[in-house]
Amino acid sequence: PGRMELSCGVGSGAAAPPGPGPPPAAAPAPPMEGEEYESLPSGASLGTHMMAGAVAGIMEHTVMYPVDSVKTRMQSLQPDPKAQYRSVYEALKKIVLTEGFWRPLRGINVTMLGAGPAHAMYFACYEKMKKSLSDIIQHGGNSHLANGIAGSVATLLHDAVMNPAEVVKQRMQMFNSPYKSVLTCIRTVQKTEGFGAFYRSYTTQLTMNVPFQAIHFITYEFMQEQINPRREYNPRSHIISGAVAGAVAAAATTPLDVCKTLLNTQENMALSSMNITGHLSGMVNAFKTVYQLGGVPGYFKGVQARVIYQMPSTAIAWSVYEFFKYFLTKHKLEKRT
Numbered sequence: 001p002g003r004m005e006l007s008c009g010v011g012s013g014a015a016a017p018p019g020p021g022p023p024p025a026a027a028p029a030p031p032m033e034g035e036e037y038e039s040l041p042s043g044a045s046l047g048t049h050m051m052a053g054a055v056a057g058i059m060e061h062t063v064m065y066p067v068d069s070v071k072t073r074m075q076s077l078q079p080d081p082k083a084q085y086r087s088v089y090e091a092l093k094k095i096v097l098t099e100g101f102w103r104p105l106r107g108i109n110v111t112m113l114g115a116g117p118a119h120a121m122y123f124a125c126y127e128k129m130k131k132s133l134s135d136i137i138q139h140g141g142n143s144h145l146a147n148g149i150a151g152s153v154a155t156l157l158h159d160a161v162m163n164p165a166e167v168v169k170q171r172m173q174m175f176n177s178p179y180k181s182v183l184t185c186i187r188t189v190q191k192t193e194g195f196g197a198f199y200r201s202y203t204t205q206l207t208m209n210v211p212f213q214a215i216h217f218i219t220y221e222f223m224q225e226q227i228n229p230r231r232e233y234n235p236r237s238h239i240i241s242g243a244v245a246g247a248v249a250a251a252a253t254t255p256l257d258v259c260k261t262l263l264n265t266q267e268n269m270a271l272s273s274m275n276i277t278g279h280l281s282g283m284v285n286a287f288k289t290v291y292q293l294g295g296v297p298g299y300f301k302g303v304q305a306r307v308i309y310q311m312p313s314t315a316i317a318w319s320v321y322e323f324f325k326y327f328l329t330k331h332k333l334e335k336r337t
Contacts, residue, residue, distance in 0.1 A: 015245045046127060048141065048328070049127050050124050053119040053122060054119050054120040056317050057119025058112055058115045058315075060115075061115045063313070063316060064312050066092060066124075067105070067309040068173070068305075069103075069104045069107075070091040070092060070274065071176065071305035072261055072307050073081060073085065073091065073095075074088075074302035075257070075258050075262075076174070076175070076265075076267055076301075077269075077289075077290060077301070078269040078270040080096070080175050081145040081178060088308050092104060105255050106172045106173060106177070107168065107169040107170075107172030107173055108169075113165065114162050115162070116150065117158075118161035118165075121157050121158065122154045122301065125150070125157050126151060127150075129154070130146055133145075133149055133150060134146040142148070151213070159202060159205050160202070163198060163199055163202050163205055164198035166260075167197065167200075167201070168189070170261060171185055174252065193279060196281075197279070200263045200264065204259050204286065208253050211256075212249045212250075212252075213249070215253070216246065216314070219248045220242060223240065223245060224237065227240065233323075238318045238322045242314045242319065243311040243312070246310040246311050246313060247310060249314075254299065254303045254306055258299055258300075258302065259290055260288060261302075262280065262286050262289065263286050266279055270289070272307035296333070
């Protein structure tokens with residue numbers, strides 16, 4: 001008893017992902033006899049969860065942001081000859097030397113603006129639903145079904161906030177991006193492609209986040225069983241498990257991420273070479289287009305950058321999360337004694 005089950009589906013923010021991020025703020029499990037470390041004190045307020053979530057969300061998306069920029073470019077299906085890179089390191093070096101030192105950080109402001117509220121809402125919704133559903137399904141017990149449903153609904157909300165931010169961010173990251181600032185980008189896209197442009201990849205994003213999170217949580221729990229069977233607070237084990245879970249989930253869901261990038265950026269060269277006029281929408285169309293342009297390897301464009309981005313992000317998010325959990329529980333136990 002006392003083991004908190006993490007089986008919700010967290011959306012990796014439109015920054016996803018690149019990658020989705022694990023919930024950095026724990027859900028309060030019911031207080032056990034002896035209140036073990038695994039359960040957050042039931043008194044942890046919604047504000048605490050929102051704060052922890054927002055901080056972890058912003059950190060996760062910003063610390064590795066330059067690698068995210070590289071990933072967006074490496075996923076380009078018909079890159080400009082000046083923007084073809086063999087490795088993440090080579091790409092970063094080339095971008096900084098030819099386009100300026102700050103270029104890999106373009107669009108980071110819109111990501112920070114989106115990640116804070118998106119993660120705060122994610123946790124607020126997750127905590128609230130998880131608690132109400134657990135009460136109904138298991139009379140206050142910890143129900144996997146409740147966690148799953150709460151996680152899925154929270155992901156819908158999270159991605160609804162992050163998706164437009166992701167569209168703007170990825171367009172700012174592209175080589176030769178015509179947009180001078182976040183505001184110009186929002187205005188231009190809205191004028192030329194309509195409001196729908198900000199949600200073209202929404203279904204793809206959700207389709208990606210569900211398997212991503214499933215693989216991610218299963219891997220994290222599996223790793224914890226191997227290297228931290230007693231489930232104590234052990235920063236090293238949380239970092240290693242988080243990194244492995246992030247890497248496995250990121251690699252497995254790369255094909256969906258490539259499709260998402262294509263839908264977000266509406267890459268001109270790729271679309272015109274396929275004689276696609278207007279805009280590409282829909283996941284099935286994106287899947288077909290990627291295959292026609294790059295075959296099966298096309299689905300794994302940028303996989304190296306995605307894994308390199310995801311490993312530290314997931315490790316950061318898990319260690320921030322586990323630390324908050326440990327810190328809050330300890331604080332509560334001290335108050336009791």
